[in-house]
Amino acid sequence: QNINSVMTMSWTIEDSTWIQIRLQCKIKLGYCSIGLSSTMTNCDMFAAITDGKFVTLTDYWATSHDTPKSDKIEGGNEDLVYNYGGVDSLGYIDITFKRKLSTGDSFDQVINPDIRGDICWGYRNNRAGWTEHSDYGSAGFVWATTSANAFFKASNGSKEDHGIAMSVAWGALAVVGIFVCRYFKYTAWWFYIHMSFLLTASLITIISSSQLYKDDAYSVENIEDDTNVHSRLGMLMSSLVIGECVFGFLTSYFKIFTENVQVMTLITRAHKIVGYTLLICGLINCWKGWVLYGDNTGKSLMIFCFALTGAIFMLFEAYQIFVRNGRRNPLALKISCTENEVPGKYKKMSHMKAIALVRKGKKLMFYDDLVIDVGHFYLSHPGGSFMISKCYGEDVGKYMVGCSSYGGNLLPYTHSLKAFSYLSNLAIGRIKYPKNYIIPITEKPQNLMIFQLVFEKPLNDHTFLAYFKSDDFKMANSCSNLLWIGKHFMVCYKTKFHEIIRRYYSSIFVDINKWAYELGILDNFQKTEDGLVKIIFKVYPGGKMTNYLNNLNAGDKIIFKGPLGPGLQLKSLEGNYLAFAGGTGLVPFLDLVYIAWKNLPDGNDFFLTLFVSFKTRKDGFALNILEEMQEVGGKWLKVYIITDESKDKEFLSDIIVETMKKEVSGAWICGPSGYNRYYTDFLVKNGLEKRKIIVM
Numbered sequence: 001q002n003i004n005s006v007m008t009m010s011w012t013i014e015d016s017t018w019i020q021i022r023l024q025c026k027i028k029l030g031y032c033s034i035g036l037s038s039t040m041t042n043c044d045m046f047a048a049i050t051d052g053k054f055v056t057l058t059d060y061w062a063t064s065h066d067t068p069k070s071d072k073i074e075g076g077n078e079d080l081v082y083n084y085g086g087v088d089s090l091g092y093i094d095i096t097f098k099r100k101l102s103t104g105d106s107f108d109q110v111i112n113p114d115i116r117g118d119i120c121w122g123y124r125n126n127r128a129g130w131t132e133h134s135d136y137g138s139a140g141f142v143w144a145t146t147s148a149n150a151f152f153k154a155s156n157g158s159k160e161d162h163g164i165a166m167s168v169a170w171g172a173l174a175v176v177g178i179f180v181c182r183y184f185k186y187t188a189w190w191f192y193i194h195m196s197f198l199l200t201a202s203l204i205t206i207i208s209s210s211q212l213y214k215d216d217a218y219s220v221e222n223i224e225d226d227t228n229v230h231s232r233l234g235m236l237m238s239s240l241v242i243g244e245c246v247f248g249f250l251t252s253y254f255k256i257f258t259e260n261v262q263v264m265t266l267i268t269r270a271h272k273i274v275g276y277t278l279l280i281c282g283l284i285n286c287w288k289g290w291v292l293y294g295d296n297t298g299k300s301l302m303i304f305c306f307a308l309t310g311a312i313f314m315l316f317e318a319y320q321i322f323v324r325n326g327r328r329n330p331l332a333l334k335i336s337c338t339e340n341e342v343p344g345k346y347k348k349m350s351h352m353k354a355i356a357l358v359r360k361g362k363k364l365m366f367y368d369d370l371v372i373d374v375g376h377f378y379l380s381h382p383g384g385s386f387m388i389s390k391c392y393g394e395d396v397g398k399y400m401v402g403c404s405s406y407g408g409n410l411l412p413y414t415h416s417l418k419a420f421s422y423l424s425n426l427a428i429g430r431i432k433y434p435k436n437y438i439i440p441i442t443e444k445p446q447n448l449m450i451f452q453l454v455f456e457k458p459l460n461d462h463t464f465l466a467y468f469k470s471d472d473f474k475m476a477n478s479c480s481n482l483l484w485i486g487k488h489f490m491v492c493y494k495t496k497f498h499e500i501i502r503r504y505y506s507s508i509f510v511d512i513n514k515w516a517y518e519l520g521i522l523d524n525f526q527k528t529e530d531g532l533v534k535i536i537f538k539v540y541p542g543g544k545m546t547n548y549l550n551n552l553n554a555g556d557k558i559i560f561k562g563p564l565g566p567g568l569q570l571k572s573l574e575g576n577y578l579a580f581a582g583g584t585g586l587v588p589f590l591d592l593v594y595i596a597w598k599n600l601p602d603g604n605d606f607f608l609t610l611f612v613s614f615k616t617r618k619d620g621f622a623l624n625i626l627e628e629m630q631e632v633g634g635k636w637l638k639v640y641i642i643t644d645e646s647k648d649k650e651f652l653s654d655i656i657v658e659t660m661k662k663e664v665s666g667a668w669i670c671g672p673s674g675y676n677r678y679y680t681d682f683l684v685k686n687g688l689e690k691r692k693i694i695v696m
C-alpha cells in the first residue's frame, strides 16, 4: 500500500497469530513510523529510524503529540521481531519485521485483519534521530488478507475540518443562538438569529458527522475508548439535533397557529431541555475532539470559548437578576411598589390616541400607565401568539400580575420578574394620570400612594365596600369627566415572605348608600368625609388580596397606584351601548348609570343595555338600585339581572341578539376572564366589530 510519495507498507497475515510487515521509506537520514490509530493520542506505533547505515526498529506507545516513548520505557515489551532488511541499495529504509496480531502487551493495539480501522503516519527526512515529523497524516485502513478487502482512504485534513466545523457550530453559532433567545426575547430579531444560527449548527453537525462516519465505518473493537466516546456522543448529538429542529418548528407552529397551551408548554420545555443538553454535549465533544486530534490551537480555542461563554452567560444573568429584575430597575421598582416614579423616558400618550392606533392596526397594549408595542412579541410569548393577538388594546396588567388569565380554562399565571423586565423594552409611551381625578396634597408620586382604611361596609355575605383615605392625596368627589369612568387602581402589599401581591380594583365615585337614599330605597345614609377612595371587593376563599383587605383594621395602610386603564372610553352620552358585568365587574357601570341619571340632557340619543350576572341574587349588590333605576331611567336604560334563578337566563342569547338589531356604538365587558372571552366571542360571532368591544 502506497501511503504517500515517501512511504510504502506491505504486509502478510501469516496465520491467526502473526503478521509480517514490510516498511519502505525513501528516507536516508531520519525515520518513518506507522501508528495504529487515527491520531497520536494513545497510539501504538512502530518506527524505523535510519542514520544512513543502520535502521533501528522500535515499538513505541504515543500518549499525545509529544515525542513517543518506547513500549519498554513505558513499562511494556518490545514486540517487533526483526526479519530482514535495513538500508537498501539506494540507501533508503526497507525493513521487514513481524509481530503478533495480539501481543497481550497493554502498550500494543490488536491488529484485526479485514476490519476497518485507522492508521496514522509520520516521517522526518534529513535529520538524524527520533525527532518531530516533517510530514504526517492519517487514513481509514484495513489490514486486509485479500486484495478485495483492501481499503485505504487518506483523511486529507477531514478530521481537522470536522473539528473546525463543529467548533464553529457549537462554540459560536449555538452559543449565540441560545444566548439571544435567553436574553433578547423582547427584540424583533432574536427569533431569526436563533432559528438561523441553530439550524446552521444542526446542519453542520449532521453533514460533518455523517461525512466522518462514512469515512470511518469501522467496528467498535477497532476504536480506542476515547475515540469511541467522542464518536458515540457525536452520534447522539446528530440524532438529537434532528429532534431539536423538529421541536423548534413544532414550538413555533403551536405558538403561532394553535391555542393548545398544554402541548405548547410540553414542546417548549422539551425544546429547551434538549437545546441545553446539545449545547453542553457539543462543547464537551469539541473539547474531546481537539484532545484526540492533539491540536493545541483547537484546545486553546475551546478553552477560550468555554471561558467566554461562561463569562457572558454569567454576566448577563447577573445583569438580568440584579439590574433588569432587581432593585436598580426603575420599572421593577415601580412594579415591586418600593420607591420612585418611572423616569420620563417614554413619549407621552393618551388612551384615546393609543386605542385609535390599535383601531388602525397597530399592535398595542397597555400595562398600567405604559403603552407597549407587541408587534413582534407574538413569536416570543411562551403561552402562544393568540394570547397576544387577542388582547390588542387591552390593559394586560391583570394577566401579568396573575389575577386573570386568558379564557376560562387557564389558571392565572403570575409572570416572572424577567417577563416584567421586558415591559420597559416594549414600552413606546406613557399615559399620564388623569388630572384632578386624584388631587395631590403633597408631592408624593401616584404610583405609590399610601392609603389607610377608614371603614368597611358589607354589601352581602362576601362583598364589601371599603373607604380609604390618605394624608397625601384626595380623590375627586364626583366624576366630572366621562373618560374617568371605569378606571381602576392597582392595590398592592408585600407578604411576610416578601411576595408582592398586586391586584386591580375598579374605582367608584358614586356612594351607593347615598344613591339608594336618593332613590328612596334607604331612609338615611352615613355621610363620609370628602376625598376618600372607594372600592368594592368580593372575598374569595384563599384569595390573597381580598382576605388581606378584609382583615385590615381601620387605620391600617396599603399602597394604591393609579388611576389606570382605558376605562369605558366614553366621550359623550350618545349612542347605543351594551354592557356586560360579571360579579364585581358591575362596579364601573354603577358610575355610568349614576352619571347618566344625573347628567343626561333630555332628548339625548343615549341608550344603555346592562346585563348583570351573579350566581345567585344573594351574591349580588346594588341590584335594588339598578331595578329602581330601570323604573326611573326606562327611556335610556334597560337592565337584565341574570342569576341561576332568573328566567331570562335561558333566553339570554336571544335577548342579546335582539338588542344588537339596533346599531351598537360600543360594548363593554367586565368580569372574570372566561366571562370576558365568552361575551367577546359571542358579540363578534353575532356581527359586532371587534374594535367596538372594550374588555376591561
Ligand SMILES: Cc1cc2nc3c(=O)[nH]c(=O)nc-3n(C[C@H](O)[C@H](O)[C@H](O)COP(=O)(O)OP(=O)(O)OC[C@H]3O[C@@H](n4cnc5c(N)ncnc54)[C@H](O)[C@@H]3O)c2cc1C
Pocket: 398, 402, 403, 404, 488, 503, 504, 505, 506, 507, 535, 536, 537, 538, 540, 541, 542, 543, 544, 545, 546, 547, 565, 584, 585, 587, 671, 672, 696
Ligand atoms: C381591571 C380590573 C378591575 C377589577 N375590579 C375589581 C373590583 O372592583 N372588585 C373585585 O372584587 N375584584 C376586582 N377585580 C379582581 C381583583 O383584581 C382580584 O382578582 C380579586 O379580588 C381576587 O384577588 P385575590 O388576591 O383575593 O384572589 P387570588 O389570590 O388571586 O385568587 C385566589 C382564588 O380565588 C378565586 N378567584 C379569584 N378571582 C376570582 C374570580 N374573579 N372569580 C372566581 N374566583 C376567583 C380563585 O379560586 C383563585 O384561585 C378586578 C380585576 C381587574 C383586572
